[in-house]
Amino acid sequence: MNEQQLQELALQAQQHPLGTTARRITLSKLIDGIYRSGKLCHPYNGQFQGVYEQIYQEAVQDLFLYICKNIDKYDPERALFMTWVNMLLSQRFFKEAIPKIIGKVHEINVESSVLENLEDLVFDDSENEDNYIFAFKKIRRYIEIDPKGIFKQAHIKKYPQVNFQEIAVKRWSGISWKDISEELNIPVATLSNFYQRTLEKFRDEFRDLYGGEDLT
DSSP: OOHHHHHHHHHHHHHSOTTOHHHHHHHHHHHHHHHHHTOOOOTTTTOSTTTHHHHHHHHHHHHHHHHHHHGGGOOTTTSOHHHHHHHHIIIIIHHHHHHHHHHHHHHHHHHHHHHHHHHHHHOOTTOOHHHHHHHHHHHHHHHHHOTTSHHHHOEETTEEEEEHHHHHHHHHTTOOHHHHHHHHTOOHHHHHHHHHHHHHHTHHHHHHHHTSOOOO
């Protein structure tokens, strides 16, 4: 589908009242035509290696949703249709998609490193999944009870009000590093590094617990 055909579909969609079947069908043809036309630009091509396609697809989906809801905002006197579309993609939706995807990837990487760290500290290769879950719950309960007060005493050097117990309980409750960071006003990297260093510090404590009395 060429530029003229796409523009004609866009103008046709504007002529149909909101919510009508005719408008929905025309918009569906328009979106399909845009996708198949090969005329969508690729902003920042060559950057964001490893995640570019994810960012691009997120941006394109948001763009298509916007077009369906806001086709009446297109003014043919100001720009050709695909010029308008590509401007939205490059100047708005691609930029908005970057933190969404980068944030997700970072969170996945941090989560993986945390779990691997805990496994390396406490468990051996022979552990099965049931034992792992049992031990994980046991360690979490021990940190929550903190009978020796050692987890409350361990705190970030520049943030004495924030201790390991608080961070661990939040993290193991499924709260993301990003949300913890925003709540405590401490950078994610600072929180994560402190957390992993403290896990290492209490390695023997956790290993002794794993072989000791059941606290669950």
